[in-house]
Amino acid sequence: MLSRIGVHTSVDVLFPPSVLRDALSDVEPTVEIVETAADLDECDALVTFSYDESFLDADLDWIHSIQSGVDRFPFDRLERRGIALTSSTGIHGDSVGETVVGYMLQFARRLHVHRDNERRREWQFPPWDAPFTLPGESLCVVGLGTLGQGIARRADALGVDVVGVKRTPTPVEHISRVYTPGELQEAIADVRFVAVAVPLTDRTEGSIGADEFGVMREDAYLLNVSRGGVVDDSALLDALRDDELAGAALDVFETEPLPDRSEFWERENVIVTPHAAAANREYYRRVGALVRENVRRLDANETLANHVV
Ligand code: NDP
Secondary structure, three states: OOOEEEEEHHHHHOOOHHHHHHHOOOOOOEEEEEOOOHHHHHOOEEEEOOOOOHHHHOOOOEEEEOOOOOOOOOHHHHHHHOOEEEOOOOOOHHHHHHHHHHHHHHHHHOHHHHHHHHHOOOOOOOOOOOOOOOOOOEEEEEOOOHHHHHHHHHHHHOOOEEEEEOOOOOOOOOOOEEEOHHHHHHHHOOOOEEEEOOOOOOOOOOOEOHHHHHHOOOOOEEEEOOOHHHEOHHHHHHHHHOOOOOEEEEOOOOOOOOOOOOHHHOOOOEEEOOOOOOOOOOHHHHHHHHHHHHHHHHHOOOOOOOEOO
């Protein structure tokens, strides 16, 4: 039975800690905002965005990550300390799905260029053969979990033919063909858009690099909403400079925030968003529902939802 849940101030990246604390006011354990290592002393559970070494020294039973990606947590050491880690997968399908079809629509309808021109008060009709529409275009979604399925459902509704890649090649709704990771290059070779939605793991790190850009079509767009380390940023810049790709929409980068000197900022055919694909004013409510469910499961001695280690 938990007695005190801390809401770490790092959640502030996505919502004010107080709104989650207030949303959880009905759960049995006390819920308090914590900032320093000393504040952790009284807590047996922590809801957090960031990871800090001090979490290992506190007497925590459970840490909940408000992100779906948990690559920043040291799984082995958490396991050794007997601290359960849960993630927030399952809550980002609509926000990230809408962001990705937004990227596709921007590229197809040239909205990113019109917005750039507007800033300069330039009335410029696009080249006749630059704009296109989405019906009949094709998309490969790499990673078919919550994000991937959210993207696929929306792209399918816009008339795009969607294929995908995942570890277990079982059929997925809205996906006309599911490939295995070993077939990645075949899956991305003949599509207009490639959306990357896999977790950052030893297996996926750097898995979208020069070889993959080499097999992609020259009129293809890369859309990365996973983690920066999955895509080789410098190989991507090379491919963009050499016109091996038509463009890229990037929400995540090897270095975040994206450094001022990065060439990604300057390129007309690159859309940069600040790791905000999942941003949503309802975010705290969805995290609150996951936390509430796991408080119930802990009480009932059931397996935790979204259990990582
Ligand atoms: P899920 O766990 O729901 O889905 C992960 C998917 O990736 C599964 O379909 C899995 O396959 C597949 N996968 C894993 N390894 C590979 C591989 N080597 N090759 C191909 N597919 C693979 O996670 P989410 O959809 O919730 O999130 C995915 C990632 O996206 C997160 O880990 C996080 O890093 C990032 N993310 C980014 C956000 C943003 O704001 N930009 C927001 C949320 C998440 P299988 O189904 O076979 O297991």
